[in-house]
Amino acid sequence: MSPRTSEQYEEIRESKRKLILDTACKLFANHGFYDTSISMITKTAGISKGLIYNYFExxxxxxxxxxxxxxxxxxxxxxxxxxxxxxxxxxxxxxxxxxxxxxxxxxxxxxxxxxxxxxxxxxxxxxxxxxxxxxxxxxxxxxxxxxxxxxxxxxxxxxxxxxxxxxxxxxxxxxxxxxxxxxxxxxxxxxxxxxxxxxxxxxxx
Amino acid sequence: MSPRTSEQYEEIRESKRKLILDTACKLFANHGFYDTSISMITKTAGISKGLIYNYFExxxxxxxxxxxxxxxxxxxxxxxxxxxxxxxxxxxxxxxxxxxxxxxxxxxxxxxxxxxxxxxxxxxxxxxxxxxxxxxxxxxxxxxxxxxxxxxxxxxxxxxxxxxxxxxxxxxxxxxxxxxxxxxxxxxxxxxxxxxxxxxxxxxx
Amino acid sequence: MSPRTSEQYEEIRESKRKLILDTACKLFANHGFYDTSISMITKTAGISKGLIYNYFExxxxxxxxxxxxxxxxxxxxxxxxxxxxxxxxxxxxxxxxxxxxxxxxxxxxxxxxxxxxxxxxxxxxxxxxxxxxxxxxxxxxxxxxxxxxxxxxxxxxxxxxxxxxxxxxxxxxxxxxxxxxxxxxxxxxxxxxxxxxxxxxxxxx
Amino acid sequence: MSPRTSEQYEEIRESKRKLILDTACKLFANHGFYDTSISMITKTAGISKGLIYNYFExxxxxxxxxxxxxxxxxxxxxxxxxxxxxxxxxxxxxxxxxxxxxxxxxxxxxxxxxxxxxxxxxxxxxxxxxxxxxxxxxxxxxxxxxxxxxxxxxxxxxxxxxxxxxxxxxxxxxxxxxxxxxxxxxxxxxxxxxxxxxxxxxxxx
DNA sequence: CATGAATGAGGATTCATTCAT
DNA sequence: CATGAATGAATCCTCATTCAT
The missing domain is CATH 1.10.357 (Tetracycline Repressor; domain 2)
Incomplete structure (x- = not known):
């Protein structure tokens, strides 16, 4: 119930970020940059579409x-x-x-x-x-x-x-x-x- | 008054076809296939958007x-x-x-x-x-x-x-x-x- | 070499017109009006695309x-x-x-x-x-x-x-x-x- | 701050879906399927063109x-x-x-x-x-x-x-x-x- | 931190119609 | 009378991005 510590937040952020990068790498490599949509990435990574913009501009x-x-x-x-x-x-x-x-x-x-x-x-x-x-x-x-x-x-x-x-x-x-x-x-x-x-x-x- | 001869048509088609191919080659090469739109090609070639489909499926x-x-x-x-x-x-x-x-x-x-x-x-x-x-x-x-x-x-x-x-x-x-x-x-x-x-x-x- | 008589012209016109109507009827009936293109009609009838506008507005x-x-x-x-x-x-x-x-x-x-x-x-x-x-x-x-x-x-x-x-x-x-x-x-x-x-x-x- | 509950989302989807269906029905019925454009539907329903594809393939x-x-x-x-x-x-x-x-x-x-x-x-x-x-x-x-x-x-x-x-x-x-x-x-x-x-x-x- | 509904510009493509010959 | 190359508006659809919650 108590708020997470900033370390925990940092950890979450780091692992999510890596998840997104890894997913994107695989998809970009195999489908090409323009043929990989943000939707594909978020769906593959199992996150919401909005979240990716929380990590990358x-x-x-x-x-x-x-x-x-x-x-x-x-x-x-x-x-x-x-x-x-x-x-x-x-x-x-x-x-x-x-x-x-x-x-x-x-x-x-x-x-x-x-x-x-x-x-x-x-x-x-x-x-x-x-x-x-x-x-x-x-x-x-x-x-x-x-x-x-x-x-x-x-x-x-x-x-x-x-x-x-x-x-x-x-x-x-x-x-x-x-x-x-x-x-x-x-x-x-x-x-x-x-x-x-x-x-x-x-x-x- | 009479329609063009088929030689005339053949000539038109041949040169226009080459124009489209050349234009597309340049653009595809420099922008990538997915990043080159049909519009870009036709605009660069100086033809209408529809015409390209008269030459390529x-x-x-x-x-x-x-x-x-x-x-x-x-x-x-x-x-x-x-x-x-x-x-x-x-x-x-x-x-x-x-x-x-x-x-x-x-x-x-x-x-x-x-x-x-x-x-x-x-x-x-x-x-x-x-x-x-x-x-x-x-x-x-x-x-x-x-x-x-x-x-x-x-x-x-x-x-x-x-x-x-x-x-x-x-x-x-x-x-x-x-x-x-x-x-x-x-x-x-x-x-x-x-x-x-x-x-x-x-x-x- | 002598020009056709106007009767001959009339005959040609009439039979072409009928050809177009018959072709269009068949295609409209089986494909629907909006799903039948002028191209389909002219190609089926074996005439050029321009000709149809010679007979119908x-x-x-x-x-x-x-x-x-x-x-x-x-x-x-x-x-x-x-x-x-x-x-x-x-x-x-x-x-x-x-x-x-x-x-x-x-x-x-x-x-x-x-x-x-x-x-x-x-x-x-x-x-x-x-x-x-x-x-x-x-x-x-x-x-x-x-x-x-x-x-x-x-x-x-x-x-x-x-x-x-x-x-x-x-x-x-x-x-x-x-x-x-x-x-x-x-x-x-x-x-x-x-x-x-x-x-x-x-x-x- | 927190995301909408899934009930809220469900509600939104249900009502929007119905809105689209009703609008499309009216337009399809009165203009025909091919003569009703997606634009017409979305404009009539007051939604964006893209949204309809969020609900129907x-x-x-x-x-x-x-x-x-x-x-x-x-x-x-x-x-x-x-x-x-x-x-x-x-x-x-x-x-x-x-x-x-x-x-x-x-x-x-x-x-x-x-x-x-x-x-x-x-x-x-x-x-x-x-x-x-x-x-x-x-x-x-x-x-x-x-x-x-x-x-x-x-x-x-x-x-x-x-x-x-x-x-x-x-x-x-x-x-x-x-x-x-x-x-x-x-x-x-x-x-x-x-x-x-x-x-x-x-x-x- | 996380969600997914919503936007709208832009993509490929089609097609009735025009027009020079 | 006849040809088919050319036009461009309109079509369906995609997708990066935003935003209220």
Whole structure:
């Protein structure tokens, strides 16, 4: 009968919020953003239609939060010691983690790629995305430069293209794409040749 | 006084049809299928709302035609002599043409990737796409097998992942991705080693 | 090469007009007025969409003509000698012809009843219909009065209700309603009792 | 502060639902199904266009509900003790009630006849109607059989034709058709002659 | 914190009609 | 006399969002 403590409220809010985010992620990923209605989300989550606006300003804000929080988790696994320098070991861990998460959070990544491909949707989350990807680009570039790759810029472009390509293909047809083999293959392309390798991948002498 | 000849009608229909397809392609590619309204298309094309239904049964059919005709043009450049076997030269031509068209029909390819990533939209054109991609998969697999790649399946997956990845990255940020360098790089990954190469890319013997 | 004579033109016009009317009648009857589009009519008749407006001012006018001409044919069979007086023999002929036409022009009658039941459609052809039905009402009333029916007005109402009811039921489910038996039954209700019958149908003394 | 109780919601829904049904009935009856737009209904009912879909899945479903509920009320008055057998008293009550409701629910019956006469509309509610009319047909047939009518089938057809005919005529021109007189007349046609009547209506022995 | 009835702008689509040829 | 491309108002329906409770 006595009012709930603010801790209890906080707890309720947090779990409801997570419920909404998880539900929305699954639906957005499988039906697309525009094909998922607020009704679908609230019905699936088992809450009332009004409640969702108690937690998120709008459908767009909900998407933003979704992406932001997903990327946050992802980037925890990049440049692990946060010194701005990517060691070869960190690169391998990064690749490893990339493939792990791809498999684990398939829903989220489907959503992610659906977003970055649609300009008007992308614009909604552009800022958040940039904040994450900009430093990554720099760090990757430096890695290839520091490891004596002939054209670090091209190498970086190629590297990120491969990762994106595998993701897209796998997310789209998980039963036909073999993540483990592809991971091995990509790792073989980027061996530990920090000290003066003469056979980097852009151009053979 | 007399009605138009059927040639005149044919001409009108052909050019108007193309106008609608082109307009729709551009808009679908940049705004997404669901975020492009029929009104937007007709307004952009400078025609009345009703006219579009004189040429296409529905918005979905319009999309299907778009995809079908785009893929048809693309696949003209694959396995050029249509013998079901891909020579190394044909592979190189294919890659070359892939990059050409990527640049030339940027709108179409944006649309293409936007589609395959959105489940509800993909479902609309799944059949059309399968008809094109299924034979390609077989031909590519055979290429890698015939050229003694250790794991043709993985190689094929990797190859198509790279192509898709480059496309996505480039289409999304053409100013930051250098197609020519990436093309050179990918060509270097697939040299003419038909006769017993000992250094294929999956794993050294 | 020489221009057609005006007789030939007239002939063409007449047969085209009939083609349109017949086609429209069939379609209106089976699909309803609002569910039959001009396109359906022209396509079924094998003519161009524009042509129909060469013969009829509008879809509504087409309906009006249809009803007007149908009723004209029907009413030729009523009060055969046009003296304003209905003999018993003429009544029998009328009933007989009513059942004949019901069966023969089922399409038209379906349309007719669909029309009189829908006020806004009825309004379109109200004038034409009144011109036909008003004199009939008078003549029927006189028949029952002259034949000493106790309440000619009620008798007339009842008589026309029966005819309409049979029509509606039969048109709606021709396989379940047996016109010949119903005709016999109705004839038995209106025997030749012109000369002082003591057992008319409204009320026994 | 707290949400409405579910009783409150129930009340709101019930009354609004009825408002929509009543409004739609009136409009459908007087303008026809296809000529009544959702806008007309909502404007007349004083609600927003979207709300109607909160209560009915579609325009068709609205019609179905209308017919179903109208017929349900009507059939409460048929075969009152629900033993599958129609006594003469029940027949009289039925006829009586038929005329009562005809007058009371004029809108509904106008709608009813408008529906059964328009094939595409009829198809929408065919199933609902059949469920009601099929048992009635059997019961009526048995009535005429059990009461020694010579041709029960024809008698049943005739009986239902009369009822329909009167309805149509009356609904169409209530000022010109005298329900009470017609009722008396029809009752006189079906006297209580259960025990071996020698003067049934189809044909004298 | 939670409910769901209510809104209305906007979506895809249809169709009677016009008109240049 | 005949054609069919073109118009645009009107249709049914969806859905993010609001708000009284």
């Amino acid at each position: 709008s459908k767009e804000q909900l998407l933003k939060s979704l992406v932001f929080e997903g990327l946050t988790e992802f980037h925890k696994n990049f440049d692990l010691d946060h010194d701005g320098i990517l060691s070869h070991k960190e690169l391998k861990i990064y690749i490893d983690e990339y493939f792990n998460l791809l498999d684990k959070n398939r829903e989220f990544w489907k959503l992610y790629f659906a977003i970055i491909i649609q300009p008007p949707v992308l614009k909604l989350v552009e800022k958040e995305m940039m904040e994450f990807s900009a430093p990554m680009v720099v760090i990757l570039f430096n890695y290839f430069k520091d490891n004596n790759y002939e054209d670090p810029q091209a190498e970086m472009e190629f590297f990120s293209a491969i990762l994106s390509g595998i993701a897209i293909k796998y997310l789209n047809a998980p039963e036909y794409f073999h993540l483990d083999k592809l991971k091995k293959k990509i790792l073989s392309l980027y061996p530990n040749n920090k000290n003066g390798s003469t056979t980097n991948l852009i151009g053979e002498k | 529905s918005k979905e059919q319009l999309l299907k035609s778009l995809v079908f005709e785009g893929l048809t043009e693309f696949h003209k450049n694959f396995d050029l002599d249509h013998d079901g076997i891909l020579s190394h030269k044909e592979l190189k031509i294919y890659i070359d043409e892939y990059f050409n068209l990527l640049d030339k029909n940027r709108e179409f390819w944006k649309l293409y990737f936007a589609i395959i990533i959105q489940p509800p939209v993909l479902k609309l054109v799944e059949k059309e796409m399968m008809e094109f991609s299924a034979p390609m998969v077989v031909i590519l697999f055979n290429y890698f097998k015939d050229n003694n790649y250790e794991d043709p399946q993985a190689e094929m997956e990797f190859f198509s992942a790279i192509l898709s990845g480059i496309a996505i990255k480039y289409l999304n940020a053409p100013e930051y991705f250098h197609l020519d360098k990436l093309k050179k790089k990918i060509l270097s990954l697939y040299p003419n080693n038909k006769n017993g190469s000992t250094t294929n890319l999956i794993g050294e013997k | 509008s879809k509504e006018q087409l309906l009006k003509s249809l009803v007007f001409e149908g009723l004209t044919e029907f009413h030729k069979n009523f009060d055969l000698d046009h003296d304003g007086i209905l003999s018993h023999k003429e009544l029998k002929i009328y009933i007989d012809e009513y059942f004949n036409l019901l069966d023969k022009n089922r399409e038209f009658w379906k349309l007719y009843f669909a029309i009189i039941i829908q006020p806004p459609v009825l309004k379109l052809v109200e004038k034409e219909m009144m011109e036909f039905s008003a004199p009939m009402v008078v003549i029927l009333f006189n028949y029952f009065k002259d034949n000493n029916y106790e309440d000619p007005q009620a008798e007339m109402e009842f008589f026309s209700a029966i005819l309409s009811g049979i029509a509606i039921k039969y048109l709606n489910a021709p396989e379940y309603f047996h016109l010949d038996k119903l005709k016999k039954k109705i004839l038995s209700l209106y025997p030749n009792n012109k000369n002082g019958s003591t057992t008319n149908l409204i009320g026994e003394k | 579609s325009k068709e479903q609205l019609l179905k509900s209308l017919v179903f509920e109208g017929l349900t009320e009507f059939h409460k008055n048929f075969d009152l003790d629900h033993d599958g057998i129609l006594s003469h008293k029940e027949l009289k009550i039925y006829i009586d009630e038929y005329f009562n409701l005809l007058d009371k629910n004029r809108e509904f019956w106008k709608l009813y006849f408008a529906i059964i006469i328009q094939p595409p509309v009829l198809k929408l509610v065919e199933k609902e109607m059949m469920e009601f009319s099929a048992p009635m047909v059997v019961i009526l047939f048995n009535y005429f059989k059990d009461n020694n009518y010579e041709d029960p089938q024809a008698e049943m057809e005739f009986f239902s034709a009369i009822l329909s005919g009167i309805a149509i005529k009356y609904l169409n021109a209530p000022e010109y058709f005298h329900l009470d007189k017609l009722k008396k007349k029809i009752l006189s046609l079906y006297p209580n002659n259960k025990n071996g009547s020698t003067t049934n209506l189809i044909g004298e022995k």
